Amino acid sequence: MARTGGRHGTLLRLLAVGAALAVGAGTSPLPAAPAAAAAVAAPAGLVDPFIGTTNAADDFPGADLPFGMVQWSPDTPSRPDGGGYDYRDSAITGFSLTHLAGPGCRAAGDVPVLPTLGAADTTAVDGFSHARESARPGSYTVALDDGITTELTATRRSGMARFTFPAGSAAGLVFKLSAGQARATGARFTVVNGSEVSGQVTSGRFCGAHNRYTVYFDMVFDRPFSGGGPLAVPAARPSAPAADVPPDAPEPVNRPVLHGRTAPAAQRTGGATGTLQDGYLSFDTTGPHPRTVQAKVGLSYVSAANAVANRVAENPGWDLDAVRDAAARAWNTELGRIRISGGTRARQIVFYTALYHALLHPNVISDSNGQYPGFDAAVHTVDRGHRAAYANFSGWDIYRSQAQLEALVDPQAAADAAQSMVDDRRQTGLFPKWSENNGESYVMVGDPADQILADYHAFGATGFDSAEALTGMVAEAETPTGNRPGLDYLERLGYLPSDGHYGCCNFYGPAATTLEYDSADFAVSALARALGDTAHATAFARRAQDWRHLFNPGSRFIQPRDASGAWTPGFSPTSGTDFVEGDSWQYTPMVPFDLHGLAGAMGGDSAMAAFLDTDLSSLTGADGHTDLRNEPSLDIPWEYDYVGAPYRTQRAVRRVQDQIWTDSPSGLAGNDDLGEMSSWYVWSALGMYPQTPGTSDLALGSPLFPSAEITLPSGGRLVVTGRGAADNAPYVHAATWNGSRWDRAYAPAEAIRNGGRLDFDLGTTADPGWASDPAAAPPSYDS
Numbered sequence: 001m002a003r004t005g006g007r008h009g010t011l012l013r014l015l016a017v018g019a020a021l022a023v024g025a026g027t028s029p030l031p032a033a034p035a036a037a038a039a040v041a042a043p044a045g046l047v048d049p050f051i052g053t054t055n056a057a058d059d060f061p062g063a064d065l066p067f068g069m070v071q072w073s074p075d076t077p078s079r080p081d082g083g084g085y086d087y088r089d090s091a092i093t094g095f096s097l098t099h100l101a102g103p104g105c106r107a108a109g110d111v112p113v114l115p116t117l118g119a120a121d122t123t124a125v126d127g128f129s130h131a132r133e134s135a136r137p138g139s140y141t142v143a144l145d146d147g148i149t150t151e152l153t154a155t156r157r158s159g160m161a162r163f164t165f166p167a168g169s170a171a172g173l174v175f176k177l178s179a180g181q182a183r184a185t186g187a188r189f190t191v192v193n194g195s196e197v198s199g200q201v202t203s204g205r206f207c208g209a210h211n212r213y214t215v216y217f218d219m220v221f222d223r224p225f226s227g228g229g230p231l232a233v234p235a236a237r238p239s240a241p242a243a244d245v246p247p248d249a250p251e252p253v254n255r256p257v258l259h260g261r262t263a264p265a266a267q268r269t270g271g272a273t274g275t276l277q278d279g280y281l282s283f284d285t286t287g288p289h290p291r292t293v294q295a296k297v298g299l300s301y302v303s304a305a306n307a308v309a310n311r312v313a314e315n316p317g318w319d320l321d322a323v324r325d326a327a328a329r330a331w332n333t334e335l336g337r338i339r340i341s342g343g344t345r346a347r348q349i350v351f352y353t354a355l356y357h358a359l360l361h362p363n364v365i366s367d368s369n370g371q372y373p374g375f376d377a378a379v380h381t382v383d384r385g386h387r388a389a390y391a392n393f394s395g396w397d398i399y400r401s402q403a404q405l406e407a408l409v410d411p412q413a414a415a416d417a418a419q420s421m422v423d424d425r426r427q428t429g430l431f432p433k434w435s436e437n438n439g440e441s442y443v444m445v446g447d448p449a450d451q452i453l454a455d456y457h458a459f460g461a462t463g464f465d466s467a468e469a470l471t472g473m474v475a476e477a478e479t480p481t482g483n484r485p486g487l488d489y490l491e492r493l494g495y496l497p498s499d500g501h502y503g504c505c506n507f508y509g510p511a512a513t514t515l516e517y518d519s520a521d522f523a524v525s526a527l528a529r530a531l532g533d534t535a536h537a538t539a540f541a542r543r544a545q546d547w548r549h550l551f552n553p554g555s556r557f558i559q560p561r562d563a564s565g566a567w568t569p570g571f572s573p574t575s576g577t578d579f580v581e582g583d584s585w586q587y588t589p590m591v592p593f594d595l596h597g598l599a600g601a602m603g604g605d606s607a608m609a610a611f612l613d614t615d616l617s618s619l620t621g622a623d624g625h626t627d628l629r630n631e632p633s634l635d636i637p638w639e640y641d642y643v644g645a646p647y648r649t650q651r652a653v654r655r656v657q658d659q660i661w662t663d664s665p666s667g668l669a670g671n672d673d674l675g676e677m678s679s680w681y682v683w684s685a686l687g688m689y690p691q692t693p694g695t696s697d698l699a700l701g702s703p704l705f706p707s708a709e710i711t712l713p714s715g716g717r718l719v720v721t722g723r724g725a726a727d728n729a730p731y732v733h734a735a736t737w738n739g740s741r742w743d744r745a746y747a748p749a750e751a752i753r754n755g756g757r758l759d760f761d762l763g764t765t766a767d768p769g770w771a772s773d774p775a776a777a778p779p780s781y782d783s
Contacts, residue, residue, distance in 0.1 A: 036341070036342075036707070037341045037343075037707075038341060039339040039341045039707070040340055040348065040352070042332050043331075043332060043336055043339070043355075044328050044335055044352075044356075046345075046351075046352040047137050047349070048135075048349050048353050049136065049137065050087060050135060050665045051349075051350070051353045051357075051662075051664065051668060052083075052665070053085050053087040053665045054086050054088050054666050055666035055667075055668065055669055056102075056670060056671060057102050057671060057672045058082050058083035058101065058102035058671055058672060059083050059101045059668070059672050060074075060082075060084055060099040061073060061135040061140060062074060062095070062099065062140045062152060063138050063139055063140050063154040063159065063327065064099075064360055065138060065330050066334045066359045067359065067360070067362060067364055067413050068157070069157045069310075069363055069364045070098070070156070070159045071097070071108075071154070072095060072096075072140070072152045072153075072154055072297075074092045074095050074142065075093050075094050075112060076089035076093060077093055079093070079106075080102075081102070081103060081105055082099060082101060082102055082105075082107045082181070083100070083101060087130070087666075090127055090129070091125040091126060091127050092114070092126050092127075092142070093125050093176075094112030094114040094179070095112065095113050095114065095150060095161070096108070096111055096112040096180065097159060097299055098110040098111070098215065100361065100392060101361060101672045101673075101674055101675055102677075103206075103394060103673065103674060104207070104256050104673065105206055105208075105256060106181040106182050107182060107206050108180070109180045109181035109182075110180045110215050111177060111199070111215070111217050112175075112177075112180070113161075113173055113174070114173070114174045115148045115163045115165070116171075116172050117146055117148070117166070117170060117171065118169075118172075120174060122179070122233075126146055127144065128142050128143070129145070136328065137327065137328060137356055138324060138326075138327020138331055139152065139328070140152045140153075147166035147169070148163060148165055149162075151163075151164075151320065153320060153323045154323075155314035155326075156314060157298060157299055157300070157310035157313075158296060158298045158310055159297045159299075160294070160296050160297075160320050160323050161295045161320075162292060163293045165283070165292075167291060168286055169286075170286075171282065171291075171293065172281060172282045172283065173295075175278055175279035175281075176278055177199060177201050177276075177277060177278050178201075178276045179278075180201060180203050182203045182205050184201050184203045184276060185202050185203065185204075186274030187199070187274075187275070187276045188200050188230075188275060189229070189231070189277045189279030190230070191228065191230075195220060195223065196218065196221070197219050197279065198216070198217060198304045198308075199277075199304075200214055200217070200304065201215050202214045202274060206434070206436040206443060207441060208258050210439075211435075211441045212439055213436065213438055213439055215300070216299070216300045216304045217298065217304075218297065219295050220311070221293060222293070222294040222295075223283070223290070225281040225283050228280050229279065229280070230277040231277065231279060232276075233276035234276070252581070253582070253627060253630045254629070256444060256581075257508075258443065259506055259508035294318055298312070298314075301372065301437060301438065302371050302373055302379055306368075306369065306371060309368055309369060313368040314368065334409065334410060335356060335359075337410070337710065338409065338682075338708060338710050338711075340352075341708070342707060343704060343725065347685075347705070347727070348705075349663045350661050350662065350681070351682065351705070353663075353678075354661070354668075354678040354679070354682050354685075355682050357675050357678035358405050358406070358675040358676075358679040358682055359410065360674070360675055361392050361674040361675055362391060362393055362417050362674070363392045364390060364391075365388075365389050365437060366382050366389035372389040373438040374423070374427040374438060375424050375427045375438050382416075383423065386415070386419050387412065387416055388416050389416070390416055390420040391436075391438060392435065392437065392674065393417075393421065393434065393435050394676065395433050395435075395446075395449060395452060396433075396434065396445065396516075397444075397631050397676040398675065399451035399452045399693060400634050400690075401676065401680050401690055403451070403452045403455040403456055403459075404455045404456075405459075405683065406456075406461075407455065407456045407460055408712070408713065411460050411463070411713035412463070414456045414461030415456065415461040415463035415464045418453055418457070418466075418469065419463075419464040421449055421452070428440075429481070430483050431453075431472060431473075433447070433483050440482075442482060443506065444506075444580070445506070445507070445512065446513060446516025446517060446519070447476060447483050447520040449476075450476075450521075450523040451520060451693040451694060453469045453473065454530075454693065454694030454695075455523070455690070455693060455694060457527055459696055460714060460752065461713065469527070470528055470531055470533065470536075473523075473524045474524060474536055474540075477524055477540065485507040486500060486502050486507060486510070487517075490514070490543075490546065493563065494549040495511075495514045497510060497563035498510050498511070498560040498561065498562055498568045498578045500563060508580065509578055509579050509580035510578055511558055511560040511561075511579055512579040512582065512587050512590075513580065514546060514549075515547055515587060515590045517546070518546050518547050518593075519544070519593065520693075521540040521543045521544040522544040522692075522693060522694060524536065524540040524694075525540035525541040525544060525694070526692075526693070526694030526695050527694055542783050545782070547591050548597075551588075551598075552567060555571070556602050556611070557584045558588040559584065560577070571584075573585050573588075574624030581630055581631075581632060582627065582630065582632040585624045586624075586625075586626060586627060586636070587632055589611075589639055590632060590635065592635050592692055594782050595608075595639055595642035595643075595691075595778075596642060596777065596780035596782065597780060605643035605644050605645075608639070609643045609645050609648070612636065612648070613648075616636065619655060628656050629677075630671075631676060631677075635691055637701075638691050639691075641699045641700065641745035641771075642699075642745075642780065643777070644773070644774060644777065645768070645772065646745040646770065647731055647768050649700075649745075650701050650702045651731070651766065653701040653702075654701075654730035657681070657684060657685070685708075686708055687701050687704070688700055688701065692778075692779070692781070696749070696752045697778055698746060698747035698751065699745065700744075700746055700771075700778075702725075702760060702762055703762075704725065705722065705725055706721060707720070707721045707722070708721075710755075712752065712754070712755050716754045716755030716756075717755045718752070718757075718758070720760075721757070721759045722760045723760065724762040724763060726762075728764050729763055729764045730762070731762060731763050731767055732767065732770050732771070733761045733767045733770060734760075734761040735761070735770075736758075736759045737751075737756060737758055738756045738757055742758070743776055744771055745771040745776055745777055746779070
């Protein structure tokens with residue numbers, strides 16, 4: 001695998017001797033350095049959970065812990081996919097225990113509970129005003145229009161609530177168990193005793209797939225209820241199977257569509273039906289009786305008994321304020337792994353909210369006793385040396401930058417997540433692709449587990465069985481499975497033809513999927529090289545070059561191709577046909593491991609820079625160009641670094657930060673995709689981006705804040721400073737690494753491993769000379 005820095009292949013030798021490159025001459029005076037600001041001491045206080053709760057980001061504002069099992073959060077009538085809450089709504093339908101941040105399809109929203117007045121009514125909703133609503137990490141409070149105040153907080157596997165009812169009213173709780181986001185196929189409500197209830201919900205079918213899961217809950221109250229029990233619900237209708245959609249059919253941005261056959265016959269369980277029950281409890285809050293009812297609820301995906309055990313283990317008392325404070329401390333610890341200094345308060349809020357959203361998923365699925373449900377439907381125990389098993393891997397999304405950030409900030413959680421993926425493969429023979437709890441949906445394309453596992457390892461989360469992971473990655477890359485449909489075409493033709501026959505599972509967008517397989521192959525190569533397996537490193541780096549078979553030198557675009565070798569007729573770079581949630585303007589740059597090679601194929605650096613200029617003329621998909629509201633375009637602003645124009649990366653990234661990200665509920669455009677989009681902002685604000693899958697290579701932009709200090713998995717610290725940092729000063733005029741001049745458009749290799757100090761001098765006008773030498777480009781890998 002040739003590793004070239006820019007054009008000459010001498011980068012490693014230059015780094016070894018510490019050679020310096022010429023500094024580009026700046027043309028504007030540098031702003032005076034402001035007085036040093038103190039680092040943020042309590043970052044959780046800067047998080048605004050309402051950011052991303054409208055404008056299709058579909059985040060949720062409720063109570064959660066980092067990677068927690070419980071997300072106790074309000075749902076509103078619009079019920080956006082996964083998040084369940086739209087800031088534009090003025091009513092609440094319930095407070096459900098599980099949520100996913102912007103997954104693109106209806107999901108979670110399990111066990112909605114609504115405090116009510118009067119008779120039991122499972123269709124009840126309560127009005128509310130944002131003026132009487134507040135949220136912070138681990139806590140949510142709202143005073144409803146009917147006078148009921150609801151306060152929510154959470155531990156990792158349990159939730160706690162305090163409901164305060166108006167005086168003299170008939171108080172109750174409605175359990176809308178059949179009303180999760182996906183249609184429940186079974187729901188049961190059981191009164192255990194006079195102050196305890198339990199139940200379970202079976203749901204799934206993410207994006208219409210065939211996955212199923214069952215979640216159990218047990219809720220106990222600080223006082224007896226006066227009445228209640230199950231409420232009958234009409235029998236569930238069998239779920240309709242996912243419709244067959246041709247593999248070449250385009251799909252809307254942020255709206256996944258299942259194509260073709262979507263699961264092996266053994267996994268087609270989506271049509272099952274069962275008993276459906278809701279529930280209702282009443283409390284006497286009249287006269288001398290207290291108006292406040294407290295509840296604690298444990299969750300489990302194994303059993304009701306484990307739900308009880310989780311609740312007892314994590315919250316044995318009745319002090320809601322103490323639980324809420326503990327949640328805030330947990331978030332301050334997690335968010336405090338990156339401490340910024342300076343910048344406007346609005347920018348600090350956006351930054352820490354994005355970091356918060358990036359650390360909500362994947363989710364713990366194992367119980368306090370270590371048990372968890374496997375993909376084989378059996379109960380397993382967390383591997384020795386690991387703290388938890390994890391679920392909810394939005395693979396196609398998170399491999400781009402969320403997995404790397406997760407490993408950087410919480411290497412223990414990332415290593416446990418990686419081991420969970422290895423265990424998933426032990427159970428089924430396949431790594432998770434887009435998994436919901438303990439079921440695979442096959443939503444989206446590619447083989448993203450390869451990138452996720454290699455990314456985790458590259459960014460410091462090495463505490464998992466990486467050798468077994470690599471063995472599994474190689475096996476999936478060499479043997480056709482549901483995770484890599486069409487692999488035989490890749491071996492024979494070097495690409496996936498638009499007129500091919502693919503069978504299972506959810507294959508579509510052959511041109512885009514070829515590129516996804518190429519990035520997956522490169523990630524296999526990168527992990528193999530890191531583990532000393534040079535044979536597989538070389539073989540998969542070579543196969544990753546298959547993108548060249550779809551690059552048409554005549555049009556200078558990636559184009560679909562037929563099995564005969566002919567270019568598929570009717571190509572337009574703005575058409576989504578044979579692509580995935582995008583078009584060729586967005587996919588042609590998607591060769592993140594060999595951008596030097598792509599530039600050469602386009603006709604050189606100037607030609608590719610001109611392509612990028614046109615592509616980035618829109619940031620939201622106008623005329624088919626770059627759409628920074630969705631994953632295929634996320635790498636594009638950073639690619640100027642590879643063609644001698646890093647000042648244009650600095651400018652483009654700041655445009656994205658200014659136009660798409662704000663400190664308002666609409667301040668994130670497009671599905672958050674379990675934190676992927678938020679992770680992009682975090683990296684961009686730090687002035688760097690993990691462009692190359694499976695490596696710790698970081699393309700450079702410019703820092704948004706005067707200072708950021710990152711605690712690394714190794715225990716070292718990486719400090720990034722920006723002298724003159726301001727919203728209108730994105731341009732780098734000079735940089736130093738540990739006090740020595742640094743004139744390269746990528747971070748030093750040791751920055752993520754051991755730490756150090758990277759200092760930038762920033763200005764308001766561009767410096768085209770800085771890091772513009774061909775040898776200053778970030779590494780590309782051509783074979």
